[in-house]
Amino acid sequence: MSVDLVIAIVITLIGASTPILIAALGELVVEKSGVLNLGVEGMMLCGAVVGFAAAYTTGNPWLGVGAGALAGMLASMIFAFLTLTLSSNQVATGLALTIFGAGFSALFGQPYTGKPLELFRSVFPPDLSMHPILKVIFGYSPLVYFSLIMVVAVWFFLQRTRAGLILRAVGESDISAHSIGYPVIGVRYMAVAFGGAMAGIAGACFPLLLTPQWVERLTSGRGWIALALVVFAAWKPGRLLIGAYLFGLIATMELYAKAAGGVFRVLPSELWASLPYLATIVVLVLFSLRARGSTGAPACLGKPFVPAN
């Protein structure tokens, strides 16, 4: 395998993994606060279509990202109001949010179908971003660097800051947190809003990073992968990174295997297509086996909190 091929694979896999990683980081924070939002896919679709529209209309990809984040956050606030204020069932509400996102994005995206969009490319000078070797470091869209910074930021926030400790405490025992005097519902609103914004940005990654046009259901189920990754990564940001890149690697191999032919042709293409999902599950199951005892799930995950007052 030539160096060029390796670099090409790395760049493709990182691009393919980035939206999943961003969405999963957001959902990780949401779940750490004790809320299970299954509507990631829906929020991603909202972010994708609004992000596309903003970037297409203004020609500015940064505005596309911002608009995507805003759209995801607004969608998440519908969920937050229903589940946190009205204590509705989180699973059902999350599924409804996904259906809502699919419908909304199809309707809103109608006028944009087939319109082309400029990809959100590296902001480094071409000497670096187009350099045959150095592009493996400098050749990415700002969204990729954003996702990596967020891995560290989320880890630091949860493990090293007081606000992060309070958020974990709320997810671990809402009643205890309430009786010490922390605003359980308020903390969860903020976590859900963060998760929504991240899912919106993840959605905006699709037109800005991967397929520069609008088609219905553009995110093609990646929101569900993000949800599964959070569980298998045992709610640890570092493992999310590994899981997301592993997924991306195998998804990328599918493309290159088709092109390479030869021995790769032996396997049916359906198997190649399902391989990313299978491999992600297998490897992360192995990971969680090693973490004996607890799975790391926040104790109050998915339970509505109704303070007695």
Add this chain to the structure above:
Amino acid sequence: MSDGAPNRLELSGIVKRFPGVLANDRVSFAVRPGQIHALLGENGAGKSTLVKMIYGIMQPDAGEMRWDGEPVTVSNPKAARRLGIGMVFQHFSLFEALTVFENIALGMDASIPARDLESRIRDVMKTYGLTLDPHRQVTTLSVGERQRIEIVRALLLNPRLLIMDEPTSVLTPQEVEQLFVVLRQLAAEGCSILYISHKLHEIKALCDEATILRGGRVVDTCDPKAETSRSMAEKMIGAGLKVISKPAGREKGRERLVVQHLSIPAIGPFGVSLKDISFAVHAGEVFGIAGVAGNGQNALLLALSGEEVAGESDMIVLDDMPIARLKARARRLKGMASVPEERNGHAAVPDFTLADNSVLTARDRIGMVISGLIRPRMATSYTGRVIDTFAVKTTGTKSTAGSLSGGNLQKYIMGREILQNPGVLVVSQPTWGVDAGAAAAIHQAIIDLAEAGSAIVVISQDLDELLSLCDTLAVINEGRLSRPMAVKGADIEEIGLLMGGIHGDPKATETVHVHPENVHAPAP
């Protein structure tokens, strides 16, 4: 009040309504600076609601609270802590997946640099003789250690009023005495203490004044040192306390349960292994197992009930049948019933109705299931019998287990097992968090079952309970069981030492107070 200083805390006319219940009805009392003030009452008397309002978790519907003579509104626990109110909860407000240090940090209102906080924690632990490793995860700690976290957390705030909700139910006599030393030291420093407990002899030993609540109202205020345990218990329940009738000359019958050289490796990373446990329980005998939480009681209960099957089949013998290789259901069929410590989630399914909960353990012996089909009428009539016989306060067989108060649920669970007429009953913590009336009823039911010829094993951390209930007593420590001793004439210092095991401080026994009046009185 006579010394001129304003009361630390004064409540007047506090009212709190819940839908359908008047939880606090014009409650008034005062706590002086440096006073250790007891709040007494049965479960449901309104104590918890009252202290939750003092600590700002709930808001009163009417009434006034004064702090150092000034009217105050405590809108949330943060405001309470700002005033100088600390609280140690009965159901600990701890986060199991977090470390001791993180749990304590969460109780601080300001962000304190980790290193400063750690040195302050070590200072407080040193001053009050409390030991804890700040970096252990809470799941790995015993109940007594968990309580210490709560106490350290409260003490770090230099409280001027410390609320203690049922603090001693999980401690050894030595630990209780150590706690009392801490509390007296705090009181001498001018901190007021509001002490909630069912253990009347402790209140007599510790408290300066007691306010007694019944049905949400203050029914009496008294000086506990001038009262007897019995007179206070009667004020609390508003009627004469049922005396446990324990026939004096009960004969021991044949051996019904024999455990021989039972050894089981630890289950799970924090489990305790059982090491060479041997004892025999006779018909008509109540056999007590004392010990501090986390010394193998859970493993022993699981091994006896059949939830964990291990060892050779003759390590546990029930009525001459080796049963150690049988699972729980097969053991139940042979007459072995068990009641685990955890009521909600282990002994009963909180979201199931009482009738459905009866099916879970009584189906075989009562015949509630025929060819896989449940006979609802059998389940309902049996459950109704349990409710009537054991005076369980509930709206009926269709109410869920989770809707019952702790004491009532425990009465139901005990009744469900006892009416199956088991040959051997193993029960862990039968009266944990149960009010005096229900505790007396449960104790009487245990004695009556023994009287009828069953053999009974009671695992409890409440030594008073075991001393008043059992004929024979052994102490479990680090998975080893001491030799059994007759309760009559048992040496409490020796029991305390055995409970402390090799970690026990021999000097600590010098300060243990024996409460002879309590040994044979009904455990309150």
